[in-house]
Amino acid sequence: METESFWDDLQAQCERLEPGVALLTPVSERAFGIESIERDRIVVQFGDSGEERPLWREQFEVFLERLAGGSVPVDDLPPSVEPYASVVTLSAEYAVEDDAITNDPEGAAAGESPYLIPAAEARTPPERVRDDALLLADHLERFGMDDPTSLDTESLTDRYVLLSDVQRGADRLRREVREPLLERLGPDQQLHGHFGSVRRTTRERRRTKDEEDVFDALDERGIPREWVLGIDRDKLDVVLAVTDLEEDEVYDVDEQVYAQKTTTDESEKYSRLEGLANRLAELEGEDGEELRDELAEIEDRLEEALSAG
Template identity: 65%
Template sequence: MNDETWADLRSQCGAVEPGAELVTPLSKRPFRIDATADDRIVVRFTDSTEERPLWREQFGVLDEQLEGGEMAVADLQPGVEPYAAVLTLSDAYAAEDDAIVRDDDAATGGESPFLVPAAEARTPAERVHDDALLLAHLVERLEVDDRADLDSLDTDSLTDYYVLASDVQRGADGLRTTARDELLERLGPEQELHGRFGTVRRTTRKRRRPKDDETVLAALDERGIPREWVLGVDPDKLDVVLSVTDLEEGAVYDTTEDVYVQKTATDEDEKYSRLQGLADRLADLEDAEGEAIRDEIDAIEDRLEEALTAG
């Protein structure tokens, strides 16, 4: 690989959006570019935190192979996959028809089918953090404390408030489920675990569902229990009758309506853009006011720690 191509590849790697990821073409392992040097590009796999140097010399070997034609993605060896993914960021290489090719005309520097934008590359925990931060900022800006405050909100703000609260709830529930499964591996019967913010224990709930009809009816017959005591209307069969006869639904169903608000879409791009704006503002918060806020947070944490220790 000549100096010009190598310099371009390093430049494109350095220009990748912070937080964006590449994925290996076959195994779909996500990784991020950590650094570049004269003889290597250092990547870190986010599914294992494994760091790996991608050597310029090996890029050169791949470059020589591509001079003679294309390289099918399906034929890539595991060790070559990250090289191929990074290579497609260059102005000289592209991924076309499931193959890596050297094509200056088709290549679009800095773009790659294996590149995942930062907004999409976030982990579930990072998404919950970001959504919670956006919701907290919105609550603070709108000064929402109770239901009375919601009455005064304009419709757009109220919609944003609902969408963000819904996203936080959904994301947090996913994290809770993951944590629950891990805690079940650590909790013994009747055991409790204590953290700084609360206590958990292993609880067992019994859920029942009837055995198959033949087994149930046989058990009733064996004990002389009339079958009609347990036989009832099958809703599925009743729906079939409604669909093929002139029987009216109101004659066999009591119908009620529940009115609720359904979130039909979330604008992730807008949320991420807003989040980046908040991040930039926080990064610029280096004046006396910012220092005072940090001191206040430290004081609150100290008081919390003292209270927990005393308790």
């Protein structure tokens, strides 16, 4: 394929990508999206840093010259070349075979690439938390919050899954926020925001030193070793496994029954999100304002529900 034709085709393939999809760099596995397509470059943005980077047409041509002399092993790609390689595989001329990028019009499929990530999977952790919270808010609004026992089994299951996903995702984000927040908190200081306050709290977690260190410290002070000797749970479990000793003879067992989320259908959730986004995009004027007011009210009710839970 001529250089001009290749460039036109590559730009067309990038334009045809569905909103929200991303590409993955082959070696470092960094996700990036196509931000804009211009006459002499394709601008991409990396999801992990927000960094925007132009991929210049001239550099694509240099990469194609190297491919003309044979395949390029993926593992040999420098970090700066990785996004070029990922985008090239969208064309109808180049494919990935045996961990190498090669010129293979028969094996390549236009608009497809092993480095393409569907929109549902390409979202960052903060985006997933936001989307899950929106889905939960919509679910609470549609089915109500007052009496979970009145829900049909499918709706009750959906609510539990969404609550679990929101909680887990929010906990991950909270851990990420904790370190920079602690850097701004003095020992006896409180920080205040619109929604509440935080203060620094210190908890001690103790771990037993090596057995010999403990025994040496006891011996120095004349403390009998048997005072601290006890039952090793791990060793006890081994004894249970290889003898006829019964569990209830050595353990007091309390049974707790709980619901465990086993799967999450991200594609179904994303489909529902697209429906909500389309509703917002289609509504204008008073109807749109009314829906936005409803969403604001839903967010308030969601906050109350999560606080109560």
